[in-house]
Amino acid sequence: MNNAFNRGGFGLGSGPSLSTLFSRRRIAASWRNGGAVVTGGIIVACVLIWLVEIALRVFAPNALNAMLSNTVFIPVYAVSRPWIFLSAMFLHATNLLHVLFNMLTLWSIGPVLEKMMGHWRFLTLYVLAGLGGGVGMMVWSVFSPSGWVTASYGASGALFGLFAAVLIVFRRIGADIRSMSIWIGINVLMPLVVPGIAWQAHAGGFVIGGLLTWLLVSGVPALRKTSFARRMWIYASAVFVLLLAVALLCNTQNPLSSLTY
Template sequence: MITITLLVFLLQLIPGLGVTNALQYAGAYSIPAFGSFEPWRMITVSLVHSTSSPFHILFNMLFLWLMGRQVESLIGTGKFVALYLISTLGGSVAVLFLASPLQPVVGASGAIYGLLATFFVIARKSGGNTTGLVILIGINLVFSFVTASISWQAHVGGLITGGVVALILVQTPRRSQRNQQIALLAAVVGVLIVLTALRSVLTF
């Protein structure tokens, strides 16, 4: 994920290539009435970051490297990728419902918050001390709400979705529960798709 995201960021820096505009997300891309129905941007948004400040991608990739490696080692690569993508989708659904449909957003923060939620759920399940993690999540959420340029909607959506995915993973750890796990994860994706479809026909 880090390598792909960094490569995309380098492409973003090339003038005239239009990578940011092609991959960023806004609610309008999920609402046909706005004339440009491109729902895949709900996932591709995680690949692009702000080019006006290097701190956006640096902080996200730092979190992904520090937290992502640990989560991946605990749940496996396949489940990690699923978690990352579903959390991204959840963040975009929150943006769709809670932000202006014309406000573009970029970044992997929805996925990062999904990883934070997963690490919290796993730590709680194993009886670990989660105080520091709760403080970290709380500080970041507060910063999200008070900083105008940050999409708090994507952060909250990714956090909630990642938490739900994590609960499914820790409750179905055995190989014999694999089909149940897949069905539950598919149900989460299904709910997110239904919510997206509902918002696409609502006018508020």
């Protein structure tokens, strides 16, 4: 892929150091050297928002409820409040397990893809996979009406998109995927053990992350010789339009679609 995906640096668990996360000089150096700057930024943002949630739960529970009511993803409000597709990706339950498990997972796989793809292209993959998680919830709601009022939040949809991307790339280059398979297996089995996990968002993120990555490594033959950056722009735009179309199509079945919010 025009050297965008190469055989170097595939060890899992090689996340950014804490010093890199908080030193401006080291952040700049890490950015130039292909370090996990975006991965670290997402982790910091998620943790800071989680700390705000904890503080509000203790000192201002009404404010927490108000915040969550406008930021968690609920399919019935997805089209009228489009920002919840994005905001829900940075929210986590006010318990340590949810945010800790998701951030450890991101810490383990994010740097691999960010180094291979580049900072902005990795962020594009992450965001589109997260949006795919929301659309996955909407698709499920079409077939299960109770899903329209099911709230979901967390980074898991985006993370499953990264899982799909790593699997496709590793298979393409013939790399060892055993350690990655363990992480994926744990995440796939989690909904069977822990109640209340939105597996529909996992599925949506996995499909979108896998689709975008497959297009990048294979895709339209006429585009295979173009630059990786150009292919990412073209395919990411196409995937975004697909997500928008599916969301709008699903919303035609929204029980509140005839109302003005």
